[in-house]
Amino acid sequence: MIFSLVGYYSLILGLIIGLSLFYFSYKNFNNSNILDTKILSFTFLQLLFVLISFLCLIFSFIFSDFSNETVFNNSHTTKPLFYKISGTWGNHEGSLLLWLLVLTLFIFLFLVKTKNQPIKYKILTLVFQQIIIVGFFLFLIKTSNPFNYIFPIPSEGLGLNPILQDPALAIHPPILYLGYVGSSIIFSSVLAATSLKIISTSWASHIKKWILISWIFLTIGILLGSIWAYYELGWGGFWFWDPVENVSLMPWLALTTLLHCILVLEKKSILTSWVIILSIATFTLSMCGTFLVRSGILNSVHTFANDPERGLFILVFLFILILLSILIFFFFHKDNDRKSYNFFWLSKETSILINNWFMMYFLSVVLIGTIYPIFLDVISSQKISVGPPFYHKLMIPFLIPFLFMMAIGPKLKWIKSQLEDKIYLISFLIISIILAFLVLKNFNQNILINTILISSALYLFFITMRDFFVKKYKNISQNIAHFGFSLLILSILFNNLFASEIITNLKVGETFENSKTKIVFESVDQKTEQNYNAIIANFSISNSNGEEDRFSPELRIYNQPVIATSEADIKTTLMTDKFIVINLVQNQDFFNVRYQVKPFMLWIWLSVILISFGGIVSFLKKRS
Amino acid sequence: MKVLRFFLILILFLPLNLNAEENDKRNKITKNLRCLICQGQSVYDSDSEFANSLKIVVDKKLEEGLSEDQIYEYFKTKYGEWILYDPVLNKNTYILWLLPLLIFLVGGAIIYKSFIVKK
Numbered sequence: 001m002i003f004s005l006v007g008y009y010s011l012i013l014g015l016i017i018g019l020s021l022f023y024f025s026y027k028n029f030n031n032s033n034i035l036d037t038k039i040l041s042f043t044f045l046q047l048l049f050v051l052i053s054f055l056c057l058i059f060s061f062i063f064s065d066f067s068n069e070t071v072f073n074n075s076h077t078t079k080p081l082f083y084k085i086s087g088t089w090g091n092h093e094g095s096l097l098l099w100l101l102v103l104t105l106f107i108f109l110f111l112v113k114t115k116n117q118p119i120k121y122k123i124l125t126l127v128f129q130q131i132i133i134v135g136f137f138l139f140l141i142k143t144s145n146p147f148n149y150i151f152p153i154p155s156e157g158l159g160l161n162p163i164l165q166d167p168a169l170a171i172h173p174p175i176l177y178l179g180y181v182g183s184s185i186i187f188s189s190v191l192a193a194t195s196l197k198i199i200s201t202s203w204a205s206h207i208k209k210w211i212l213i214s215w216i217f218l219t220i221g222i223l224l225g226s227i228w229a230y231y232e233l234g235w236g237g238f239w240f241w242d243p244v245e246n247v248s249l250m251p252w253l254a255l256t257t258l259l260h261c262i263l264v265l266e267k268k269s270i271l272t273s274w275v276i277i278l279s280i281a282t283f284t285l286s287m288c289g290t291f292l293v294r295s296g297i298l299n300s301v302h303t304f305a306n307d308p309e310r311g312l313f314i315l316v317f318l319f320i321l322i323l324l325s326i327l328i329f330f331f332f333h334k335d336n337d338r339k340s341y342n343f344f345w346l347s348k349e350t351s352i353l354i355n356n357w358f359m360m361y362f363l364s365v366v367l368i369g370t371i372y373p374i375f376l377d378v379i380s381s382q383k384i385s386v387g388p389p390f391y392h393k394l395m396i397p398f399l400i401p402f403l404f405m406m407a408i409g410p411k412l413k414w415i416k417s418q419l420e421d422k423i424y425l426i427s428f429l430i431i432s433i434i435l436a437f438l439v440l441k442n443f444n445q446n447i448l449i450n451t452i453l454i455s456s457a458l459y460l461f462f463i464t465m466r467d468f469f470v471k472k473y474k475n476i477s478q479n480i481a482h483f484g485f486s487l488l489i490l491s492i493l494f495n496n497l498f499a500s501e502i503i504t505n506l507k508v509g510e511t512f513e514n515s516k517t518k519i520v521f522e523s524v525d526q527k528t529e530q531n532y533n534a535i536i537a538n539f540s541i542s543n544s545n546g547e548e549d550r551f552s553p554e555l556r557i558y559n560q561p562v563i564a565t566s567e568a569d570i571k572t573t574l575m576t577d578k579f580i581v582i583n584l585v586q587n588q589d590f591f592n593v594r595y596q597v598k599p600f601m602l603w604i605w606l607s608v609i610l611i612s613f614g615g616i617v618s619f620l621k622k623r624s
Numbered sequence: 625m626k627v628l629r630f631f632l633i634l635i636l637f638l639p640l641n642l643n644a645e646e647n648d649k650r651n652k653i654t655k656n657l658r659c660l661i662c663q664g665q666s667v668y669d670s671d672s673e674f675a676n677s678l679k680i681v682v683d684k685k686l687e688e689g690l691s692e693d694q695i696y697e698y699f700k701t702k703y704g705e706w707i708l709y710d711p712v713l714n715k716n717t718y719i720l721w722l723l724p725l726l727i728f729l730v731g732g733a734i735i736y737k738s739f740i741v742k743k
Binding site: 237240242243342343349350353354357360361364365368369372376380382383384385386387388389390393394398501583586592594 | 651655656658664665666669671673704705706707708709710711716717719720721723724725727728731732735739
């Protein structure tokens with residue numbers, strides 16, 4: 001009760017501070033020798049109030065205060081403490097409060113950490129960020145107040161969706177939001193820098209750190225979601241081209257493009273318009289993502305809380321932000337770098353532009369694939385589905401030249417360059433093709449495209465691998481990330497090509513056997529936990545080499561709300577994952593058993609960690 | 625050395641997987657069908673009753689000797705285009721399939737025209 005009250009009024013205070021900051025910024029802007037200390041302390045106060053509000057919501061969850069509607073809808077007294085806490089952001093209202101917390105946190109850190117930049121720029125960035133923050137305050141208070149009362153007070157809550165009761169998913173939203181919302185600071189500062197016409201090489205190296213932060217968190221956030229989908233959704237895949245996954249991929253693509261593009265700006269002070277457009281696009285895509293997910297327009301596994309009013313609010317808000325940025329772009333920005341700057345075909349600039357070109361293509365595929373079905377539905381009420389085959393067909397052919405460019409591009413010099421070490425480059429190419437062919441020679445499906453694909457990925461793999469040992473080659477962070485990417489593509493390809501699967505129905509005591517695998521369904525146990533009851537099936541599975549593994553997949557029946565889920569049992573080793581999941585067949589006494597052997601699964605995760613590690617190394621690197 | 629071991633193991637893997645081919649066609653088809661009662665799952669991935677009955681239908685149609693495209697056509701007429709994950713190219717989907725490619729071409733043209741020094 002008291003928490004709801006404190007939480008709600010903290011929000012109101014935060015909003016008032018946001019509004020007053022506009023006034024202080026205006027005053028300080030006209031007299032900007034030093035940054036007004038009021039601005040800094042008010043920004044801190046705002047952060048503090050949002051934090052208090054957020055903590056109040058957490059405490060309401062911990063103490064199961066069911067007079068709070070959000071808690072009532074998403075929690076239950078029997079849930080373990082950890083999931084009570086993670087339930088705070090496992091719903092619409094709480095996750096928006098988390099958005100707000102990250103927004104205020106980032107602007108505070110920005111003001112504190114930014115040095116050597118004009119005071120006016122800092123103030124203006126704050127103003128733009130406050131526009132976003134105030135918008136979110138209004139959105140939260142008006143349409144999604146996390147502190148609504150219920151009376152009479154219910155004695156028990158409705159519980160949290162069981163598939164969200166999971167450690168990876170408990171930390172997935174905060175990490176992802178740090179990435180999503182982190183892009184807001186890029187958006188605000190690019191608008192500020194455009195208005196003041198201070199986009200330059202020094203601005204580029206200052207904003208690069210912020211791009212890296214968002215990028216690292218977004219990468220890890222997507223990874224966590226993917227790992228969760230792999231073991232929790234229970235069908236053994238890790239990326240489904242589900243609209244909500246696409247929605248997180250789009251800002252990632254834009255941010256990755258921006259990360260490469262900013263390198264050119266940092267060195268050569270060109271491509272300014274492009275950097276501005278990309279920065280605006282990244283945040284807009286994050287916002288669009290929120291809109292699409294929250295409005296319930298998308299048919300997806302992630303859709304919770306569909307409410308047209310919320311959708312409309314975000315849409316209007318988004319429209320205002322886009323309009324604002326377009327106005328600023330056209331009124332203040334003068335692009336004069338085109339005439340004064342040219343470069344040759346074989347140069348670092350060209351290779352980065354080619355990266356941007358391909359990334360934008362991938363982004364357009366994902367964007368069009370995600371929103372076109374909605375668009376078609378609206379104009380002609382025809383429903384079509386756009387699934388994995390669409391994305392694969394349009395992306396995979398373009399991945400091949402992209403991978404080659406990733407290998408060669410970083411070796412080029414600025415403006416005009418020549419390929420060095422041609423012998424190495426060509427011999428690695430030949431080795432890659434031969435190896436790819438050897439790997440695939442017994443494989444009769446699509447051998448040509450797979451050979452080309454694997455050899456291009458192998459090529460990047462070998463080239464980046466060699467670069468680790470070349471002394472004069474300095475750019476270690478780039479090399480780690482590119483190496484990680486080659487490993488990612490290779491793992492995904494091998495994982496797809498060499499996975500095997502057995503689907504069968506078994507009763508207790510029965511055995512399934514084919515030439516390679518023997519599955520014995522030994523017994524069934526029961527288990528009772530605080531938040532669920534489980535049926536545990538015990539299997540022993542042996543392969544033709546005589547190796548035997550024991551598996552215990554579960555069927556869980558969660559009590560609040562009553563939902564049955566399948567918990568897969570996964571044996572992870574360095575080279576393969578063995579994955580088994582069971583399902584109850586209605587009105588029958590046998591179980592549906594699905595057993596998969598998935599090579600290189602671990603390497604998919606490791607390679608993404610490696611990619612983000614590249615980002616971390618770059619972030620920690622001292623400016624030379 | 626580590627790399628070499630990587631690939632030796634990989635090559636050893638190969639024979640293990642060839643037996644899966646008998647089910648390949650059915651799996652490929654069911655992966656392209658949307659489970660209509662699920663949230664964003666394919667028929668292949670789902671274990672709902674609807675998905676399971678559709679799997680049986682696919683098996684039956686394959687036994688009858690229908691080709692992959694004929695089976696898609698069958699489901700399309702029965703449930704509408706919504707069920708296919710791989711949208712066919714027709715007047716409804718020209719934009720879907722061709723716009724990304726167009727963007728790619730335009731992007732390339734812009735880069736070529738504005739930045740690169742011609743010899």
